[in-house]
Structures are given as C-alpha cells and as structure tokens.
Amino acid sequence: MKKRRKKTHRAVPPFDLTPMIDVVLQLIIFFLFTSQFGELVRTEIDLPEEPGETTPTEEGPDLTIDIDSSGNYLIASEVMTLTEVEALARAEIAAIGEAVSVEVLIRPDRNIPARHLNELTQSLAGLGIRQASIGTVAPAVPRTSGGGG
Amino acid sequence: MRIPSGRPKRLGALPMTSMIDVVFLLLIFFLVTSNFAAPENRVDTALRAEGRATQAEELQPQIVEVRLAPSGNAVFTLGENTVGSREALAQLLRQLPPEGGVIVRGSDSVPVQAVADAMQAAIDAGFDRRSYSPGSP
Numbered sequence: 006m007k008k009r010r011k012k013t014h015r016a017v018p019p020f021d022l023t024p025m026i027d028v029v030l031q032l033i034i035f036f037l038f039t040s041q042f043g044e045l046v047r048t049e050i051d052l053p054e055e056p057g058e059t060t061p062t063e064e065g066p067d068l069t070i071d072i073d074s075s076g077n078y079l080i081a082s083e084v085m086t087l088t089e090v091e092a093l094a095r096a097e098i099a100a101i102g103e104a105v106s107v108e109v110l111i112r113p114d115r116n117i118p119a120r121h122l123n124e125l126t127q128s129l130a131g132l133g134i135r136q137a138s139i140g141t142v143a144p145a146v147p148r149t150s151g152g153g154g
Numbered sequence: 155m156r157i158p159s160g161r162p163k164r165l166g167a168l169p170m171t172s173m174i175d176v177v178f179l180l181l182i183f184f185l186v187t188s189n190f191a192a193p194e195n196r197v198d199t200a201l202r203a204e205g206r207a208t209q210a211e212e213l214q215p216q217i218v219e220v221r222l223a224p225s226g227n228a229v230f231t232l233g234e235n236t237v238g239s240r241e242a243l244a245q246l247l248r249q250l251p252p253e254g255g256v257i258v259r260g261s262d263s264v265p266v267q268a269v270a271d272a273m274q275a276a277i278d279a280g281f282d283r284r285s286y287s288p289g290s291p
Binding site: 023033053054056058118119120124139 | 172175179182183186191193194195196197198199200201220260261262263265266267269270271273274277286288291
C-alpha cells in the first residue's frame with residue numbers, strides 16, 4: 006500500500022531585494038557615467054584667467070570652438086580649418102533658423118596671439134553670428150596686474 | 155506565563171559582503187558624479203566685423219584698443235589714456251557712462267589674455283553692452 010504522503014504547505018522563498026538593488030544602482034551609475042561623456046570631450050586648453058561674468062548663464066552654447074596653443078581650431082577635439090569651422094557654423098545656423106540666435110563659445114589658449122581669435126570672430130561675424138563668449142578660468146590667485154604681455 | 159530567561163539573544167554575524175557592495179557603489183557614484191576639471195567661466199560679448207561702421211546711436215560706445223607697446227607688454231588705450239593693467243582700465247571705464255557700451259579692439263599681435271583682460275575690465279566697470287572687434291594688425 007502506497008503510503009500517503011503528508012501534504013506539506015511549501016513556503017514561498019522570501020524575495021531577495023539585494024541583487025535587485027545592486028542591479029538598479031549599477032544601471033543608475035551607468036546612465037550617470039554615459040551622460041558625463043559630453044563633458045569629458047572638453048579639450049584641455051590653457052584658458053585666459055578671468056573671473057568672468059557675475060551672472061552665469063544657464064544655457065549652454067550652440068557651438069564650442071577651441072583654439073589650442075598652436076593656433077589650431079578644434080571642435081569636439083577635432084582639428085579643423087577655418088573653412089570647416091565656417092561650414093559647421095552654417096549648419097548650426099540652418100538648424101537654429103537665424104544666425105543672430107546662435108551662441109558660440111570660444112575657448113582660446115591665453116598665450117596665443119589674438120590674430121587667431123580675430124580671424125575666427127571675423128568669420129563668425131561675416132556669417133551673421135553676433136553672440137559669442139570667451140571661455141575663461143578663475144585665477145587661482147587673484148591677479149593684481151593685467152596686460153597679459 | 156513564560157518567564158524570559160535573562161540570557162541575551164546572540165546577534166547574527168554582520169553581513170560584510172552587502173556592506174562592502176554598498177560602500178563600493180557609493181564610492182563609484184561619487185567618483186563619477188564629481189567633476190575634477192576646474193570650473194570654467196565665460197566673458198560674453200557681441201561680435202562686430204572689422205571696419206564695420208557703427209550705427210548712429212544716442213550714446214557712442216567707448217572704444218578700447220588693445221595693442222602691444224614697444225616694451226612688448228600689452229597696453230589698453232581708451233581715448234587719450236593708455237594704461238597697462240586691467241584694474242587701471244576698469245577705473246578709467248568707471249568714469250564713463252556705461253549705457254553706450256564698449257567695443258574692445260584687439261590687435262593681431264597681443265596675447266588673448268590681454269583681450270580677455272579688457273573684456274573683464276568692462277564687466278568690472280559695469281558695461282553690460284560689450285562688443286569685440288578685430289583691431290589693427
């Protein structure tokens with residue numbers, strides 16, 4: 006005779022939250038990390054040392070152009086000629102609709118001659134761009150004399 | 155009635171693995187979210203094409219020429235005054251009405267730092283309308 010097995014009420018194992026929290030945190034970190042890449046592509050430039058605007062703007066620039074210590078123009082860390090920079094600026098103007106609304110951030114090396122800055126601003130002004138900013142970095146020690154020469 | 159025994163209950167061993175997990179995650183989180191690069195500022199300016207005639211305005215803008223002196227240092231010329239530092243330029247500008255704005259003209263040979271100095275002096279002097287224009291070579 007088959008022995009009748011005693012019916013036992015099998016308990017549901019408790020839901021383990023630890024791995025889920027692990028995974029969720031990993032995902033949060035992943036998305037935070039990938040969103041930081043936009044900042045990381047910022048080229049290292051020896052910017053002019055100035056305190057800058059007293060009222061910082063919230064909105065970012067539409068186009069960021071770097072000028073390195075050799076006078077090269079860089080956009081997203083890629084060396085470009087002035088003609089290529091103009092082409093990208095034209096594309097930005099086309100995307101925004103009007104040149105006067107395009108905001109350009111120029112990040113020049115502080116030691117290069119202003120000729121490079123002049124050529125760039127001349128080109129941008131020729132395209133109708135009117136708003137620009139020069140990237141600066143706060144001086145570590147407040148300077149008492151200027152002149153830059 | 156059940157009388158509780160005076161013996162304290164033995165605490166379970168502290169799970170170190172999960173604590174280390176959390177500590178590492180927090181460490182990575184703060185490493186990723188913190189920004190190690192020096193914070194950048196900006197000097198806003200309008201752009202003017204070289205040689206472009208200024209439009210007739212009620213108040214004419216002040217014109218600051220940035221050029222190299224024979225000594226090799228950058229100097230700032232405002233009207234008939236020539237100064238050699240940002241602070242001195244800001245002092246000169248403070249004596250003028252800021253409503254008309256200021257145009258900074260940087261010559262080709264001066265370092266960019268000197269151009270930024272002139273723009274910063276205009277900010278310090280309370281000039282909200284600032285333009286940059288390439289100056290004479």
